[in-house]
Amino acid sequence: MTHLPDSKREAPRRTERTGGAFRSYSEAERARMRGILQDMGTRTSSAGAAPGGPSPDGPARPRRGLRRIGWAALAGAAVAGVWAFAPSPDRIVATAETRLAALTGPAEPPADPAHAQLADPGATSRDAAAPPPPAATPTPTLEASGKVVARREATLSSDLTGRLAELLVSEGDRIEAGDPVARLDAEAAEAQLAIASANVAAAEQERAVVAAELAAMEDDLARTRTLTERGVSSKQALSELQGQHAVLEARAASNDSQIDVQRRQLEAMRQDLDNTLIRAPFDGVITEITANVGEIVSPVSSGGYTQSGIATVVDPGSIVGEVDVNEQFLSKVRPGQPVEMTVPAWPDRTFSGSVDLITPVVDDSTAAVEVTVVFDDVPASVYPGMRLDVAFLSGPEES
Incomplete structure (x- = not known):
C-alpha cells in the first residue's frame, strides 16, 4: 500500500x-x-x-x-x-489503560469500603481472619532473692503439764481442723475432775441442810411473833429467834456461793481433761514431730526435763514468698505488680504471682525492705524454706 x-x-x-x-x-x-x-x-x-x-x-x-x-x-x-x-484511537487508548490497570492494580485503595469489597471480594474475609497484633510482653525491671514461707504455721503443745501418752499422727499426714494429734496421760486430770465433782455435791448437800434449818427457823419465828403479840412470850425470845434466822440466811447465801465456785472448778477440771487431747487448729500437714511418747510436755519448756512442743503443722495453701529489696530500688516495686518466681528445685518452671505487701520498715543493717509476693496458683511442689528468685515485671503503663 x-x-x-x-x-x-x-x-x-x-x-x-x-x-x-x-x-x-x-x-x-x-x-x-x-x-x-x-x-x-x-x-x-x-x-x-x-x-x-x-x-x-x-x-x-x-x-x-x-x-x-x-x-x-x-x-x-x-x-x-x-x-x-x-475501533477509534480513543477507544484503543481507553482499552489499553483498562487492561494495564487490571494487571497492576489501583495506585491507591478506594476510600469507600463497598468499592474495596467489589474490587477484591475476599479482602473483608481476609481482614476479619487476620490475627490481632501480639501484646507487649512484660519485661523484668528488678530481680531479688528470698525464701518461701507459710503464713499459717503452728507448733502444737499442751496447755497442761503431763506425760505424753500417745501420738496419733506421723510426719507428712494431712489433718483437718479439730483432728486429734496427741494425747497426754489423763489419770491426774480425771482424778481432779472427780474431786471437783465431789466438792460440788458436798456443797449442794450443805445448802440443803441450811435450807431445812432456815425453813424450821422461819416457823419458830412466826409462832413466837404471834405469842409475843398476845403477851404470852417475851420480846427477848422473839429477838433471839430473829438473830438465828439471819444467821441461817447468811449460811444459805454462803452455800450458794460455794456451790457456784465448786461448779466452776468442776468445769475447769473437765476442760483440763479435754486438754489432754491435743487437736489441730487448722487444716494442714504435719511437718515435724518434736516429742516422743513418755516425755513430759508443758506449755513452756523449763529445761531438759520438759518439752514445750509436740508437733508442727503447716497449711500448704498459705505459702508466700518473702524477699528483701534495697531501698534505692523501692520505686520499681508497687502493690499488685506482676512477678515471676523460680525455685532451685524446679529451674525449668516459672510461677506467676504478684506483690501483696511492702513492709513499711527499712532494716537498719541491710537498708532493705521486706516485700511479700503471692502465687496466682499455689504450687504443690514448692515448700516452706525453699530459696525463691523473684523477677518484678513492668506493667502496661511502664512497658
Whole structure:
C-alpha cells in the first residue's frame, strides 16, 4: 500500500453502532476519504506506466490503466471499510489503560469500603481472619532473692503439764481442723475432775441442810411473833429467834456461793481433761514431730526435763514468698505488680504471682525492705524454706 504523507496520517473516525445502525461520517470526512481514494488511484496509474515513453502495445495500454484504477478503487473501498469498523484511537487508548490497570492494580485503595469489597471480594474475609497484633510482653525491671514461707504455721503443745501418752499422727499426714494429734496421760486430770465433782455435791448437800434449818427457823419465828403479840412470850425470845434466822440466811447465801465456785472448778477440771487431747487448729500437714511418747510436755519448756512442743503443722495453701529489696530500688516495686518466681528445685518452671505487701520498715543493717509476693496458683511442689528468685515485671503503663 502506498504510504500517505505526514499531513494526511490523521486517523479516520469510525461510525459507532447506536440502536443497531451506524452513524454517518461528516461531509468533511467523506471529502477527505474521496481525496485519499483519488490520490491512491492516481499513484497506482502512474506506477503502472513504463518509464521511458509509450508502450509498444499501443491501444491496449489505456484499458490496462483503467483496470488498475478499478482495482485501486476497490482496494480503497476495502481500506475505507476497515477504517469504518476499526475501533477509534480513543477507544484503543481507553482499552489499553483498562487492561494495564487490571494487571497492576489501583495506585491507591478506594476510600469507600463497598468499592474495596467489589474490587477484591475476599479482602473483608481476609481482614476479619487476620490475627490481632501480639501484646507487649512484660519485661523484668528488678530481680531479688528470698525464701518461701507459710503464713499459717503452728507448733502444737499442751496447755497442761503431763506425760505424753500417745501420738496419733506421723510426719507428712494431712489433718483437718479439730483432728486429734496427741494425747497426754489423763489419770491426774480425771482424778481432779472427780474431786471437783465431789466438792460440788458436798456443797449442794450443805445448802440443803441450811435450807431445812432456815425453813424450821422461819416457823419458830412466826409462832413466837404471834405469842409475843398476845403477851404470852417475851420480846427477848422473839429477838433471839430473829438473830438465828439471819444467821441461817447468811449460811444459805454462803452455800450458794460455794456451790457456784465448786461448779466452776468442776468445769475447769473437765476442760483440763479435754486438754489432754491435743487437736489441730487448722487444716494442714504435719511437718515435724518434736516429742516422743513418755516425755513430759508443758506449755513452756523449763529445761531438759520438759518439752514445750509436740508437733508442727503447716497449711500448704498459705505459702508466700518473702524477699528483701534495697531501698534505692523501692520505686520499681508497687502493690499488685506482676512477678515471676523460680525455685532451685524446679529451674525449668516459672510461677506467676504478684506483690501483696511492702513492709513499711527499712532494716537498719541491710537498708532493705521486706516485700511479700503471692502465687496466682499455689504450687504443690514448692515448700516452706525453699530459696525463691523473684523477677518484678513492668506493667502496661511502664512497658
